[in-house]
Amino acid sequence: MKNFVIAIDGPAGAGKSTVAKIVAEKLGFLYIDTGAMYRALTLKAMKKNIDFGNKEELIKMAENTELKLYQDAKYRVIMDGEDVSEEIRKEEVSRNTHYVASIFEIREILWKMQRKFRENSNIVMEGRDIGSKVFPDAQLKIYLDASVEERAKRRYLQLKEKGEIADIEEIKKEVIERDKKDRNRKIAPLVKLPDAVYLDTTNLTIQEVVEKIINLYHQKLNSSG
Numbered sequence: 001m002k003n004f005v006i007a008i009d010g011p012a013g014a015g016k017s018t019v020a021k022i023v024a025e026k027l028g029f030l031y032i033d034t035g036a037m038y039r040a041l042t043l044k045a046m047k048k049n050i051d052f053g054n055k056e057e058l059i060k061m062a063e064n065t066e067l068k069l070y071q072d073a074k075y076r077v078i079m080d081g082e083d084v085s086e087e088i089r090k091e092e093v094s095r096n097t098h099y100v101a102s103i104f105e106i107r108e109i110l111w112k113m114q115r116k117f118r119e120n121s122n123i124v125m126e127g128r129d130i131g132s133k134v135f136p137d138a139q140l141k142i143y144l145d146a147s148v149e150e151r152a153k154r155r156y157l158q159l160k161e162k163g164e165i166a167d168i169e170e171i172k173k174e175v176i177e178r179d180k181k182d183r184n185r186k187i188a189p190l191v192k193l194p195d196a197v198y199l200d201t202t203n204l205t206i207q208e209v210v211e212k213i214i215n216l217y218h219q220k221l222n223s224s225g
Helices: 016-027 034-047 055-063 091-101 104-119 130-134 148-161 168-184 206-224
Strands: 005-009 030-033 067-071 075-079 123-127 140-145 197-200
Touching: 005 016, 005 130, 005 206, 016 030, 016 123, 016 206, 030 034, 030 067, 030 075, 030 104, 034 055, 034 067, 034 075, 034 091, 034 104, 034 123, 055 091, 055 104, 091 104, 091 168, 104 123, 104 130, 123 130, 130 140, 140 206, 148 168, 197 206
Parallel strands: 005 123, 005 140, 030 123, 140 197
Antiparallel strands: 067 075
16 A cells, blocks of 8 residues: 555645645645745746756756755754755745746656655645656645635735745736746646546635544545555
8 A cells, every 4th residue: 555645736825835744744745845946946047047948957957956854843844954944935036946946857856856855754735736747646635726816815825924025016917927937938847637626715714624624634544444
């Protein structure tokens, strides 16, 4: 029996990270934020001043990067021995991540890393292509969604909390643009799979979404047992 995988996909701001972390904690699963891995590589490229149009150089960089993810008091992303958990969340990194994420060879490098996590643990993994590419055989696939307005509002509040100046209309435009890029990219686009459970989180609390996913997990266990 393969270890259990809960694959959570969906657009930016649907609440994937928050929900996945809590679900993993409640079930005693390992939580994997795949977006953090792409952000980390983007940050590294920015620090090394690698041109985002230089595909070969970006692939070489990814091949020579060590990434470790773990949870203590907070979720940590360690790249080449350095904690980059805070830096990868900056807006500038968010805006540039699609350059790295659109390179097939880099996705393959990260897919391989991501699949290895299943060898030793049951996992909750979230991203854009978990059910479609990383774990097409995941026992439970979820597609989390929310309205553009709600996702922009969540992002706005996140930035305000960090003390950053934000314009909600600008954020809304960025959310729409990000969705367009995620859904239309040639490699591993964001899709709602026929075997994924669709959850609209617009009018749900985090706790309600968590409970729904945990109930779905128990239903899967009961039906397979």
